[in-house]
Amino acid sequence: MKKTKHKKIRTSTSRKIFNVCNITLLTLAALSCFLPLMYVIAVSLSGKAFVQAGEVTFWPKGFSTVAYEYLLTKKVFWDAFFMSVKVTALGTTINLVMVMMTAYPLSKTSDRLTGRGVYAWYFFFTMLIGGGLIPTYVLVSQLGLRDTIWALVLPGALPIFNTVLMINFFRQIPIELEDTARIDGAGPMKILWSIYVPLSKPAVATIALFCMVGHWNGWFSGMIYMTSPEKRPLQTYLRSVVIQMDMSQFIGDDYSLLQLLSDDTLKCAQILVAMIPILCVYPFMQKYFVKGIVLGGVKG
């Protein structure tokens, strides 16, 4: 027996019918989100003949791990994978430091920070209008950032919306804490990193998740700025092989394994491996981002 047994108010017949419909509907909604993942897993683990005959739906047929064995030997894939790991680690670190450093002074009232209004508008204005793709592209090229990792992390180093979220969060922290710490001789940097950041764990975790997912999923910057194939991040690489069907990816590959594979199996295996980091982080972050979005999102 569940300890929170539902109170037995009389449940009318219409209510029962509604409950059944509701559960059915939501189950279908959940399945629509879950089955595509099952499809990818199934195809990636199926035998060539079954995949080519289009017989695989949501469960592997003719179980085979050859796609993954092949993928392990595929250097271009792992180059791209580790490039993405690098971009995600560097990009998220920069984002978090920048967001905290910017949000903390802006969370002060204007009698504690002279010119706060001007600063706030300086940042807020960028949310209203931007130069757009073409000038940004020309600028990044002219700065000589093309084909370097900085082209992928610097243009978005300070995500303004996340900064707003952080500002709203910092504001809820009682100012007395800061005043006490200051009397004890702590400077703003110390106050930020040892009082404000630890007290804002849900918001920090939410922003970290947003930034991580954003960098991991980023493909467009990689496509327009990275000219050397070995420097492409994973999603850019995936786009070229999975959506554009770029066959040069097979140059120098192990043909004995390749023969046992169908394109679809390999495609699904690569897609799944690219999803794994998100699948791993996601469950742990759920409670944080729900909290973070609610606190930041409803208000700001």
Next chain:
Amino acid sequence: MDKKKRLRKIKRELPLHLMLLPGIVVVFIFHYIPLAGIVIAFQRFVPAKGLFGEQQWIGLGNFEYLFSLSNTFNVIKNTVTIAVSKIVLSLVITILTALLLNELTNLRFKKVVQTVIYFPHFVSWIILSPILIDLLSPSSGIINQLLGYFGLGPYFFLGDNRYFQGTMIVTDIWKGFGYGTIVYLASIASVDQNLYEAAAIDGAGRLRQAWHVTLPGMRGIIALKVLLSIGDIFNAGFDQIYNMYSPVVYKTGDVLSTMIYRMGLQGGQYGPAAAAGLAQALIQSFLVCIAYYLAYKLFDYKLF
């Protein structure tokens, strides 16, 4: 005395100003310089001469060129049609899902459903597109097989101008509806529980309660969301469309952002592409300003 006090204030605040410096620099380089770089829209831009270089000024020439193209209006129409449909339909479906989730009494089931439907939001279109292209394929796709059982189809969802827009709208809503419920569920949770009791005493069943108590309780957040989505009327979703369209469906699928990309970075027509970008940015910021202004006036919504 007063001077001394001011000096102390400046000294105390100095670290705060210094903390803002990195952000100011980054925003200046990567937001304000490109913003000034929008002058490209009025130039016959030659990349070799560089941004702010000795370019030839041609006034509104690029805009005239854009409007002389036969498909410009079509692209604008596609953009607005796709964007507005996405906004309206996703709003309805997201709110409906939130209400349905709220009616679940089995909390474990609710949690599982939530976890699963939030997930697609975190997956990129690069990963979702090939999966959807497979599932929607007219020859071997599961969706068409399923429709086949009912004697329907096969439909070429991504290669037929009749269905392409609909497919974009539905798949985009599918990706985001779960995640979108978070904000609404929060506002449902903050509805005063006494109101439900009062309604129950008045003889209202659960459905009537949902209609008369829950939905009015969400009014504020719904109105705010509607308002803020005004800014997206000219944003049809580049990542999704760029990764699923093909020349066959340009007629209904080409939108401003995809046109700008193809024209500028693939076709090398920097001037016209920047002009289209400027036009889009101006309309969008106008709409965003209206949205923020109304949100501030009506709901006291402040970003900062």
